Amino acid sequence: MNTKVTINRLATGVPGLDEVLGGGLPEFSFNLIAGPPGCGKTTLAHQMMFALATPERPALFFTVLGEPPLKMLRYQQQFDFFDDNAINHSVRYINLASDTLAGDLDEVLRRIVAEVEAYSPALVFVDSFRSVVLASQTQDNPNNNLPQFVQQLGMLMTTWQATTFLIGEYFSETDTNPIFTVADGLIWLRQSVQRNSMVRKMEIMKMRGQPTLPGLHTFRIATSGIKVFAPAPLNQVEAPLTFPIQRLKMGVPRLDEMLGGGLPRGYSLLVAGPSGSGKSILAATFLAEGARNGETGVIAVFEQRPNHSQNATLAGLIQSGQVGLVDSRAPDLSIDEIVQLLLSEITRLSATRVVIDSLSGFELALAPTFREDFRESLSRMVTALTSAGVSVLMTSELEDRYTDLRFSPYGTAFLTDAIIVQRYIEVESRLLRIMAVVKVRASAHSDELRLYQIDDDGLQVGEMLPDREGLLGGRPTQQRKVTFEG
Amino acid sequence: MSALNEESRQIIAALAQRVGPNADSARIAQVIVSFLQAMEAALTPIIGPQGVAALYRRSLQLCASRHPRVAHISDRVQASLDLNALDSQLATESEADALYFGEVMLTTFHDLLASLIGLSLTSRLLHDVWKPYLSDTSAQENSP
Numbered sequence: 261m262n263t264k265v266t267i268n269r270l271a272t273g274v275p276g277l278d279e280v281l282g283g284g285l286p287e288f289s290f291n292l293i294a295g296p297p298g299c300g301k302t303t304l305a306h307q308m309m310f311a312l313a314t315p316e317r318p319a320l321f322f323t324v325l326g327e328p329p330l331k332m333l334r335y336q337q338q339f340d341f342f343d344d345n346a347i348n349h350s351v352r353y354i355n356l357a358s359d360t361l362a363g364d365l366d367e368v369l370r371r372i373v374a375e376v377e378a379y380s381p382a383l384v385f386v387d388s389f390r391s392v393v394l395a396s397q398t399q400d401n402p403n404n405n406l407p408q409f410v411q412q413l414g415m416l417m418t419t420w421q422a423t424t425f426l427i428g429e430y431f432s433e434t435d436t437n438p439i440f441t442v443a444d445g446l447i448w449l450r451q452s453v454q455r456n457s458m459v460r461k462m463e464i465m466k467m468r469g470q471p472t473l474p475g476l477h478t479f480r481i482a483t484s485g486i487k488v489f490a491p492a493p494l495n496q497v498e499a500p501l502t503f504p505i506q507r508l509k510m511g512v513p514r515l516d517e518m519l520g521g522g523l524p525r526g527y528s529l530l531v532a533g534p535s536g537s538g539k540s541i542l543a544a545t546f547l548a549e550g551a552r553n554g555e556t557g558v559i560a561v562f563e564q565r566p567n568h569s570q571n572a573t574l575a576g577l578i579q580s581g582q583v584g585l586v587d588s589r590a591p592d593l594s595i596d597e598i599v600q601l602l603l604s605e606i607t608r609l610s611a612t613r614v615v616i617d618s619l620s621g622f623e624l625a626l627a628p629t630f631r632e633d634f635r636e637s638l639s640r641m642v643t644a645l646t647s648a649g650v651s652v653l654m655t656s657e658l659e660d661r662y663t664d665l666r667f668s669p670y671g672t673a674f675l676t677d678a679i680i681v682q683r684y685i686e687v688e689s690r691l692l693r694i695m696a697v698v699k700v701r702a703s704a705h706s707d708e709l710r711l712y713q714i715d716d717d718g719l720q721v722g723e724m725l726p727d728r729e730g731l732l733g734g735r736p737t738q739q740r741k742v743t744f745e746g
Numbered sequence: 747m748s749a750l751n752e753e754s755r756q757i758i759a760a761l762a763q764r765v766g767p768n769a770d771s772a773r774i775a776q777v778i779v780s781f782l783q784a785m786e787a788a789l790t791p792i793i794g795p796q797g798v799a800a801l802y803r804r805s806l807q808l809c810a811s812r813h814p815r816v817a818h819i820s821d822r823v824q825a826s827l828d829l830n831a832l833d834s835q836l837a838t839e840s841e842a843d844a845l846y847f848g849e850v851m852l853t854t855f856h857d858l859l860a861s862l863i864g865l866s867l868t869s870r871l872l873h874d875v876w877k878p879y880l881s882d883t884s885a886q887e888n889s890p
Contacts, residue, residue, distance in 0.1 A: 352791075
């Protein structure tokens with residue numbers, strides 16, 4: 261029989277936080293929520309409090325010298341999670357301002373312990389703990405021993421089976437603060453400001469006894485409260501490619517032929533081409549073909565005026581619910597937020613086909629702070645989507661450079677399983693379009709450069725131009741007949 | 747006073763109920779002060795003594811500016827946050843003025859708090875202050 265203690269993990273009620281914490285909040289842990297002013301510490305505490313408190317095991321919220329409680333009640337009740345009916349039942353506010361002002365830490369501790377003994381709370385919050393610290397420092401009282409106070413508080417709260425949160429403003433994590441040592445958990449909230457954009461980020465710097473998700477995780481504060489965007493869980497074992505490869509029809513029969521019979525299921529496809537080359541039309545056709553076969557799809561549009569750039573087919577599919585639209589015009593998006601939006605639409609519709617139109621718009625939609633890592637972000641998104649089992653078509657605006665053959669401005673071509681490139685060429689005073697399949701991983705495909713045109717029925721792939729050469733240079737020339745002498 | 751909201755009506759009813767018929771000024775003063783003490787007791791643990799004191803002073807000031815009839819009472823006790831001072835002052839007023847002051851002071855305090863933390867939370871925090879003196883208990887259960 262296993263007699264080791266089992267640490268219960270509490271569901272925090274904050275979307276995404278349990279995942280970031282590595283499975284929830286360890287019961288009876290002693291935690292610090294830290295960060296600069298305005299980063300959401302008190303809100304995070306309240307959201308967890310209202311989610312976890314019950315009349316039998318209430319929450320005690322000690323207000324110290326931080327935010328005046330009257331104002332805290334005023335602002336916190338703007339959030340949906342704030343429940344008036346819980347106050348004085350499952351949630352109790354206790355003001356310790358006068359005890360703290362006196363600067364006697366022993367008295368503060370005594371008050372906290374007395375209330376804890378009276379109500380036997382499951383949760384204890386002290387806001388702001390920083391002010392307890394400062395009040396003790398202004399006193400010349402040698403008995404005020406902060407490390408000892410923190411150590412005792414931690415010990416007492418755990419013994420009374422209370423999960424505790426100290427909330428405080430700390431600007432530097434390198435502070436040699438005793439509570440960093442005593443605390444079981446350190447939740448650090450930050451605000452990253454770059455130009456006119458602000459992104460909220462959360463880091464679990466420490467959480468004893470469980471594997472947290474490392475790094476900075478973006479979150480938003482809305483009227484529903486805090487929402488953390490945890491990175492999408494990746495399937496450790498990706499389903500092996502099954503043979504024969506199942507293929508999706510693109511809706512353009514001759515393009516399917518060029519791809520070797522269609523796009524292998526679960527592949528990511530990059531369609532790169534200059535402005536007006538028909539990338540979005542091909543993407544819409546891809547979704548329409550899916551709908552024709554009873555598949556559902558999701559399209560993420562990152563254009564300035566999504567409603568205007570939609571073609572009629574796509575609008576119809578969205579209207580009928582066969583295609584879900586992810587059209588987040590929220591400012592300062594993070595990759596995890598977009599992935600989460602996409603995945604929830606994919607799950608809702610059991611979608612098999614996903615379109616990102618376009619990567620260029622997607623890059624602009626990201627907060628500036630994430631643009632430096634765009635390649636990495638993109639890689640994570642593609643991995644998250646393909647590991648969810650969907651096939652992804654991404655469009656990429658490509659400036660026509662006739663001197664070299666490039667597929668995307670981000671050096672991201674290696675990320676995708678398949679690539680279609682589109683080009684303009686000049687022939688006899690006309691601007692014609694050509695298209696080629698550059699890559700289809702683990703599959704034979706055509707190497708032809710084919711003319712195509714766009715009409716009311718979409719993309720029509722035509723013939724090659726065997727008598728021309730230098731197509732990729734944009735100004736093909738009539739091929740010279742080579743004659744061998746002799 | 748302007749149109750009374752439901753809570754003000756209840757507060758005034760509770761005050762009248764507790765004062766009872768034919769009460770003299772001293773009795774009225776005592777009831778008003780005990781209501782204020784009960785409000786103080788309900789709020790101090792949550793918003794602290796400084797928070798309650800600030801609400802009390804602001805309520806006195808609002809009463810003085812909005813209700814000239816009892817402005818002199820507010821003015822005289824404003825200097826002191828001591829409820830004993832209010833008690834003594836009210837005992838010297840006419841019964842009608844003392845009762846009128848009680849009505850406007852208690853409802854002003856309530857409305858001030860409600861303007862800061864919302865009506866439903868205010869009602870929840872101060873519920874027990876009026877509850878024992880309301881004969882019609884169903885009227886209070888109208889909060890969702």
